[in-house]
Amino acid sequence: MQQEKIKILFPDVTGVHREVEIFLHQKPDCLYGFKTSVDGSSLPDYASVEDGDLFLKPASGKFVDLSSYGGGLLVVGAVYFSKGERHYLDTRLKAEETSKYLFEHGLEALVGYELEFFIMRKIKHYLDSRRQLFYAKPVENTCLTRQGNGKYFTSIHSRVDEILEETTTALTRAGIAPLKIHRENGVFNQYEISFRPYPLLEACDNIILSIKTVREVSKAKRLTAVFMPKPFTDDYGNGLHLHLSLWVGARNILFEDGALSQEGRYFIGGILQHARSLAAFTNPSLNSYKRLAPGFEAPVHIAWGYGNRTAMVRIPRNGESIEARNPDASMNPYLGVPALILAGMDGLRKKIDPGDAVEFNLYEKQGFSNIRRLPLSLKEALEELMSDYEYLKPVFSKSFIEKYVELKMREVVAEITLPSVLEYQLLEHIS
Known part of the structure; x- marks a missing residue:
């Protein structure tokens, strides 16, 4: 028994x-x-x-x-x-305090999320001073031959289908409601599960439970779920898109009559204003910045648009939420989600206008003079956080931020001193 x-x-x-x-x-x-x-x-x-x-x-x-x-x-x-x-x-305390801060202002934040991941047969990695190894074995020989062919693809391996069905059933029974699930663009078996909005603290809990559930069910089926932001070279990465709304009673103040309200514009303005320091929480891993590259539907530039998947902030045309597209599953939701909400609140308080919506493909349009880009590395994001954290002060103390930056910089230092296989290939003439 x-x-x-x-x-x-x-x-x-x-x-x-x-x-x-x-x-x-x-x-x-x-x-x-x-x-x-x-x-x-x-x-x-x-x-x-x-x-x-x-x-x-x-x-x-x-x-x-x-x-x-x-x-x-x-x-x-x-x-x-x-x-x-x-x-x-204890990081959950930050989400609790943010919910309390909003409540004191007569507000409640609802957060929906889209969780992307690959299902693989096996992933192996090994690292020491003399050997580096990475090995990925797919569930099957995929019939996708190039990136961008896979979204909504109908052919799903039976073992993967079992994982998806049993995962969503277990989460639904727990009161974590999936809205939809579909095949994503990754060449290997990449999927996305979208979840309905929940109050801020509950949504953060749900993200932790969702990731663990997918991993446990996959392991029971002798497969491996991979949530890394950029697990494979020259392929799509995994995002954790967040859908934010802000409520006074039964009214979502970010929208009015189905259109973005002035408060909604200010909320976006705050997120864009602080986007570079926010990345330290929403994209907190070394691997995060390998995903934030042009051409794979991950944002690079700090901009917003209606239905524009090349922008960091997107307003879906079929719903009343503000979508932040840069976060990934390496994010601690108890830190990343509150930070995004506090940035939006700073925009409301200071009436920060986000400028015009971007209607063109940000990957293809060159020579922007007025559009900033997201940090290129974790080190850059952490440095931005140390120079821009006033908007976080309602919940995040300076000492907490300093401790966070100190701990994450240890990861930066570890990467800087580690030679990679790629360097041996590029320097083959002297290696």
Whole structure:
């Protein structure tokens, strides 16, 4: 008989998804009251070795039941000090505080999201001082021969189809409602699941649970789900597009009579104004900036448009939301989503106009004199954050931002000092 268990999930301040399993004698009626100790010294700057005892508790009553796949009950968690107070680096706290900040202004943010990923047979990677290895094996020999041929493709491998169906069923039962699912443009098996909007904090929880559910169900079928922003050379990357709306009661103030309102324009203006520093939270990995390249429907320039998939901010013609297209799944949603909302709120407060909507293909049009571009690297984004963070102050303290930048810069330094296989190929005459 399979033993019941709870997996408490939490992303640390650098964005790495962590988990702790608690084993049970039977399935619980309620998740409240559970807690488990964690070694804070094993988390990045959470605690010292001599005083590392922290606690992890379920932060919500919502769970995804993956017991039949060996995954137990998935629930998001929050980190506490041993004396019971919330840990200042617990990132879910930022989403909670942003929701409270909006509530104090009579507002509520709803967030929908589109989650893109590849389903592969196997992914292997290995790295040490003498050897680098990356190996990807697809589920099947794809009939797609070039990028851009795959969207809405009807041929789906039966094992992949099982994963998609069982994933969406498990999430629906947990109260996380998918809206649609379709094949994406990637040459290998790339898919997108779109989810209906939820209040800000709940949406952030849902993103964490959705990613883990896809991974667990895929693993149970002996396949691998890949959410990396740019896993393969010369192919489409994976985004995590966010659909934002802002409500006063039953009214979405960003739209009026189906059209973008003046408040909506200001909200966009704030996001565009702070886009380069926002990238430190919405695109927080080294790999993120390999995706933000022309030609693959990922944004490069800081612009907005109606239905324009080459712009960073898009207004869909079939709905009343503001779509941010640059985020990816390496984003910690408890940091990235609040940062986007706070940037929009800064635009509302300062009445920042976003300028005219862009109607042309930003990849093909050359020589812009007035359109900025997103950072080219994580280092550049972090430097932008240190010079532009005033808009985050309602929720993010300067000390939190400094700690975040310090930890992420360690990743930058690690990459700078690591020679790659490509460098050996380019320098073959002296290697």
